[in-house]
Amino acid sequence: MEMQTSRQVLHKKMEMGFSVRLHKFFVSAVDFWRRYKKTKTAVFGLVIILIFAFIAINASWLAPYDPYLITRERFAPPSAKHWLGTDDMGRDILSRIIYGSRVSLSIGFIIAALSMTIGIVIGAVSGYFGGKVDTLLQRLVEMVQMLPSLVLIIVVLLLLGGGIDRIVIIMGLLGWTGTARVVRAEFLSHREREYVEAGKALGFSKFHIIFSEILPAVIPTVLVIMAMNISGAILMEAGLSFLGLGDLSVITWGQMLQNAQRWLSQAWWISFFPGLAIFLTVLSFNLIGDGINDAINPYLKER
Amino acid sequence: MPYLSLEGVAHMSEANGTIMKAENVVKLFPVKKSSLLAALTRKPPDYVHAVDGVSLDVQVGDTIAIVGESGSGKTTLARVMLNLIEPTSGKVIWRGKDVSTLDKNELFQFRKDVQIIFQNPGGALNPRKSIFRILSEPLKLHFNIKSGSELVDRASEALLAVGLNPAIHLDRHPHEFSGGQRQRICIARALSLGAKIIFADEPVSSLDVSIQAQILILMKKLKEEFGLTYIFVTHDLALTRSFASRVYVMYLGEIVESGPVEDIFMEPLHPYTKLLLASTPVPNPKRARSRETIIPVGEIPSPINPPPGCRFHTRCALAKAICKTAKPVVKTVGNRSFACHLVN
Numbered sequence: 124m125e126m127q128t129s130r131q132v133l134h135k136k137m138e139m140g141f142s143v144r145l146h147k148f149f150v151s152a153v154d155f156w157r158r159y160k161k162t163k164t165a166v167f168g169l170v171i172i173l174i175f176a177f178i179a180i181n182a183s184w185l186a187p188y189d190p191y192l193i194t195r196e197r198f199a200p201p202s203a204k205h206w207l208g209t210d211d212m213g214r215d216i217l218s219r220i221i222y223g224s225r226v227s228l229s230i231g232f233i234i235a236a237l238s239m240t241i242g243i244v245i246g247a248v249s250g251y252f253g254g255k256v257d258t259l260l261q262r263l264v265e266m267v268q269m270l271p272s273l274v275l276i277i278v279v280l281l282l283l284g285g286g287i288d289r290i291v292i293i294m295g296l297l298g299w300t301g302t303a304r305v306v307r308a309e310f311l312s313h314r315e316r317e318y319v320e321a322g323k324a325l326g327f328s329k330f331h332i333i334f335s336e337i338l339p340a341v342i343p344t345v346l347v348i349m350a351m352n353i354s355g356a357i358l359m360e361a362g363l364s365f366l367g368l369g370d371l372s373v374i375t376w377g378q379m380l381q382n383a384q385r386w387l388s389q390a391w392w393i394s395f396f397p398g399l400a401i402f403l404t405v406l407s408f409n410l411i412g413d414g415i416n417d418a419i420n421p422y423l424k425e426r
Numbered sequence: 427m428p429y430l431s432l433e434g435v436a437h438m439s440e441a442n443g444t445i446m447k448a449e450n451v452v453k454l455f456p457v458k459k460s461s462l463l464a465a466l467t468r469k470p471p472d473y474v475h476a477v478d479g480v481s482l483d484v485q486v487g488d489t490i491a492i493v494g495e496s497g498s499g500k501t502t503l504a505r506v507m508l509n510l511i512e513p514t515s516g517k518v519i520w521r522g523k524d525v526s527t528l529d530k531n532e533l534f535q536f537r538k539d540v541q542i543i544f545q546n547p548g549g550a551l552n553p554r555k556s557i558f559r560i561l562s563e564p565l566k567l568h569f570n571i572k573s574g575s576e577l578v579d580r581a582s583e584a585l586l587a588v589g590l591n592p593a594i595h596l597d598r599h600p601h602e603f604s605g606g607q608r609q610r611i612c613i614a615r616a617l618s619l620g621a622k623i624i625f626a627d628e629p630v631s632s633l634d635v636s637i638q639a640q641i642l643i644l645m646k647k648l649k650e651e652f653g654l655t656y657i658f659v660t661h662d663l664a665l666t667r668s669f670a671s672r673v674y675v676m677y678l679g680e681i682v683e684s685g686p687v688e689d690i691f692m693e694p695l696h697p698y699t700k701l702l703l704a705s706t707p708v709p710n711p712k713r714a715r716s717r718e719t720i721i722p723v724g725e726i727p728s729p730i731n732p733p734p735g736c737r738f739h740t741r742c743a744l745a746k747a748i749c750k751t752a753k754p755v756v757k758t759v760g761n762r763s764f765a766c767h768l769v770n
Binding site for chain 2: 130134316317318320321322323324325326327331335336339340
């Protein structure tokens with residue numbers, strides 16, 4: 124009788140699989156946050172990014188003016204009416220920065236997601252299988268790394284025209300090499316561990332061992348690179364726009380900087396505020412990356 | 427519901443007799459050349475002779491011990507027999523079939539039937555998974571079970587069989603257990619698949635002595651309950667003596683002597699076996715003083731270029747000229763075998 128009840132309790136417990144897992148996730152998230160918040164700069168970075176994300180999502184009602192609206196108030200310095208001033212066509216800079224955050228942030232995330240996916244798969248396969256597969260994939264990594272990416276992107280954009288989608292795809296296809304290297308190194312160390320050997324003896328498929336046994340252990344490291352990749356992508360897009368290769372149909376911070384070049388000596392605010400936005404975002408993502416790194420390797424920090 | 431007693435490979439045609447066999451297994455590992463010069467001169471690569479021509483016979487219900495020093499190739503032999511690495515030459519026969527020629531279905535049967543427990547039970551369990559996941563994933567794979575409650579039942583039964591409490595332990599993670607409990611979980615995982623042949627690679631050497639005894643008693647009990655066959659890989663002679671039924675002594679990738687455990691321990695024939703037995707401490711000081719002492723000469727030689735002739739001659743006190751040149755043939759007397767020029 125007692126046995127029967129404990130069995131029922133057990134079944135109930137396991138059937139609540141989802142809520143149990145959610146609870147465990149919550150517990151580990153709290154634990155992670157406890158270590159993450161020890162790095163004050165990382166908390167600062169996270170706050171900044173959350174603010175920018177909030178701004179980007181709510182751009183349409185946060186922006187005081189229509190960002191495309193051309194007015195007669197050209198070169199108005201920062202004032203109560205236009206907090207960050209206006210540009211050469213009398214457009215409100217604050218509104219343009221608010222709308223620009225949408226494109227700049229999402230570009231960063233999409234490029235990072237694309238390149239991380241490629242990098243994880245190639246790195247995992249390369250590190251797990253080793254031998255000839257590894258040699259071959261590592262030569263591929265070197266070939267991609269060897270390409271002068273800026274020149275290549277410029278050539279492609281000049282040939283195909285500069286659309287935002289093309290920038291994303293090209294940068295995604297070129298930016299995965301660092302991730303691949305790090306993931307490979309992690310897999311090299313994990314594949315010799317006993318739990319992987321045990322998995323093989325249990326008859327698990329290679330796919331299961333790579334993605335279910337080993338990959339979860341690699342994810343924290345991947346998050347660090349992801350933060351760095353996002354900031355790299357934002358900076359790269361800004362650079363391309365600054366060179367005049369951006370997409371003219373959308374507002375991005377790089378685009379605003381490019382436009383501001385000519386008025387650098389007359390109206391400092393046209394270039395200063397978009398530059399500040401880029402600077403803060405990139406800095407914040409790097410700080411977040413450092414914070415994750417310190418949170419997953421607490422011993423490194425104490426030394 | 428008693429799942430455990432029902433499982434196991436169905437075609438148990440050999441109720442007794444040979445269940446697994448190694449025939450002349452050789453495993454060489456090439457040594458990586460790092461220098462450019464070596465690559466240019468095209469010198470043939472060096473090999474580590476990890477296992478060099480080993481034959482081994484496992485009977486149903488046996489408890490085999492493969493003993494030897496570190497670096498004697500005993501773990502490599504186990505990995506070859508588990509089909510985790512391919513032998514350079516030679517064959518592993520499992521229930522009459524060569525394991526290198528198994529088709530996909532047979533390989534699944536092999537994986538269910540032949541399991542391993544490791545020296546470091548903490549390392550053998552994925553630290554990120556709960557015990558339920560650790561136990562249920564292999565079950566899902568091998569028995570294609572979809573129902574969650576059947577998985578819970580099967581996992582619970584396996585945990586009960588090794589003396590753990592499923593109601594408490596099922597949703598914990600490996601780091602929440604002691605070493606002995608982790609080893610029990612590893613054993614439970616092997617049992618839940620219905621394994622009949624269990625390789626144990628130094629199963630207790632990372633545990634406290636008191637826990638060692640618990641685990642060994644458990645393994646003995648499970649052996650009787652489920653008709654298991656054990657293959658121990660160990661350097662622990664006391665464990666071998668109390669647990670094994672048949673002993674294989676390995677030295678530098680070769681088996682130098684084999685036979686029933688009482689014979690080997692009462693009357694070792696090969697000088698290396700004598701050396702091994704003489705180097706185990708004896709708890710009785712009077713007996714320790716009176717017993718013959720053999721002082722080993724030097725370390726185990728490198729397996730990269732193993733010595734010619736008898737591999738043990740560099741350390742053997744009795745070595746003659748012939749030992750340095752000719753390889754001793756394996757002589758079989760009754761149910762014992764040995765490879766030494768000086769013993770007949």
